[in-house]
Amino acid sequence: MINKDVAVLGAGIVGVATALHLQTRGRDVALIDRRGAGEETSFGNAGIIERATIYPYLFPRDWRKLAVYAVNGLNEARYNWRDLPGFAPFLWRYFIESAPRRALDHALSARPLIEACLGEHEKLMRDAGADHLLRKTGWLKLFRNEASFDEGRAAAEAIKPFGLNVAILDAQDVRRAEPALRETVVGAVHYLDPASVSDPQALTLAYLRLFQERGGRFAQGDARSLQADSDGYVVETAEGVLHAREVVLCLGPWSDLALAPFGYKIPLAVKRGYHRHFRPEEGASLSRPVLDADRGYLLAPMARGIRLTTGAEFARRDAKPDYTQIEKSEIFARQLVALGPRVEDEPWMGRRPCLPDMLPVLGAAPRHKGLWFNFGHQHHGLTLAAVCGRLLAEMMTGEKPFADPSPFSIERFA
Template identity: 60%
Template sequence: MKQDETDVLVLGAGIVGVGAALHLQRRGRDVVLVDRNAAAGDETSYGNAGLIEVASVLPYMFPRDLGHLLRYAFNGSADVHYQLSGLPEFLPWLLRYFQASSPEGAERTARAALPLIRQSLAEHEALIAEAGVPELLRKTGWIKLFRSEVSFGNSVAELDRVKRFGVTADVLDDASIAAREPNLMGKFAGAIHWLEPGFVPDPGALVKAYAALFTRKGGRFARGDARSLQQQGGGWRITADDGPITAREVVVALGPWSDLVFRPLGYRIPLGVKRGYHQHFAARGNAVLQHPVLDADRGYLLAPMKRGIRLTTGAEFARRDAPPSHVQIDRTRAMARDLFPLGDAVEQQPWMGARPCLPDMLPVIGRAPRHPGLWFDFGHQHHGLTLGPVTGRLLAEMMTREEPFADPVPFAAERFG
């Protein structure tokens, strides 16, 4: 069987892999995008809140106050749940996550990620214009609701801290909440409307539009198993459905499955997984949701997607491939109906996905230390949709020896030894 040849293989056709493929293509590389599915954007990139989080300059670090820790320990919180059967697997990672979540660690993470976060929307806007899908981006921002005066006060104080990074937001009282979202029900201590983030009402369609742009510009898509990757001569070889493909370089952008490639090669990068769920609902009557809305004290988010109102959960700690548990959806469904007039479910079963996370809540971007031609681009935690294109740019600049627009050192695999 004849071998196909290319410059770069990109393994994984989610938003991260597609973003890297497009930026490499823009710099003159012949690229083949490889995925186990027949189309792009069918895994983690499909199931999220649809936010391009240009204002989220503070990372999602592990809380350290006693109240949160007790609720999490006794599985009494809707925003975090864990499966006891997976504890031996994820507990060591959680301990590293907790250690990295010191005030000093959070500050380092924020400083490192800031150039990527603040450039993320501009990178999406350029690709959306080139792909011809302006309807897939809404400049609405999102609203964070609070029922507790304490949590509201803490978030207002947080807003004061992030203003030093250029972030803008409106602090809302009951009247201004009602003006922006007339169909919300309940009593609130207040809200913050984060004004800058973009909202994507169909994240899976956006990834597919980017992948279509990639193929229109001469890129190729192949279905194959990333676990078949092997070094061959001075390059790399993978077995795809239509035959083997060889390349000088390969990018691992497999999200929560990246360990299937890097572990057999001897890398001990502490990649963890936070699972999450969503389910779509019709709105009752003429009710309309204008913005994504996070019910912060109850641990769920509602987003006005094309398929319906998407109810998304917080984090579940479990083995990556463990059977789904609908505990968080079941806990939050009634609460969500108290907030907004949700009707019937659009699909029978909730969707489940997995967020790939490193303990310091920064992705791994850059060269694999011990294997020439091997590159990493994974671990984007809660910001995969946000960061896919911008980390693709950073990686492509490194691979083509351009001057990187941001310091790549904090994202190196070597930081884990």
């Protein structure tokens, strides 16, 4: 039997960063995943370390806009009618948690994590030799009409009291910032504090190499085999049964499967998303991620080309992929930027783990000593990975947490 202090289940960016922080604090850690590191949700995203999103993604309160969503009239969000009954309870609770007072409370809870997110990543990147992956150029949110631009400016103003920096660009400013854009937009908000990475999976793998160089163990195994024993937990791996005094669940959209046998039920939902890379035509390079706010897709410069990412698709976690959203996004994107051939034969599909208050579950299991949680980071798994890894490691090792962890407790769903 393999014996470790801690087993971290899930080797996405959240799990690997958590394992590193525990290791730094003297714990002997095993990292376990059914696949390779960073091959699920962490593989496909916009690559933004979103230092500016204090407010979470909220459920719309405008009934006119909701009516358009209801008929799949906006590209940024899509759902399948067959899946709606299963999503309805989550959507109702999401709507309640997006009320202005609650949204402000959630924003204030998340604020310390957002404020420290980039700094914590930079520390790990330096140690892992991954600094070259980081771009500190912010990101652009483009608007095609004055009404949406007004909304965008208002949203930018709302985050200024938190000490965040934005620049409001007119059409000429946008053209100077990103000369490759072929269509004219009325303006943009340049979020200056965030950074981005050119290859999210490469970052995860760099963190994994650092973990292994420091003596950490990575093994393949199925988290569903997790069981409690007299002095900790056991899980089956390809290298044999592993025993650990403590276990951390960092399983993203599959966390409910590992929680259920221990009697924990949470309102976890999945927002699926798609990406595809394109070789840019000559002169079509971007210097930062660009969100086409009115058409609901994002373009990001990546190591493999320009990555096109979609908004949210509400569907069953394991339902067959529906490429409608990304195919429509590609039509719009080719009008904006001179995209060349597709890199992949088929788009990639991933799953975001979301809770109705758009906050993660982070902390101890109330009824099982030694069982810990770090999942449910919604659209911000990359953003929050390093800082949430630090916060949980502080809790597990008896340090004073740098931020109040109580808003992230699983007990809020009791």
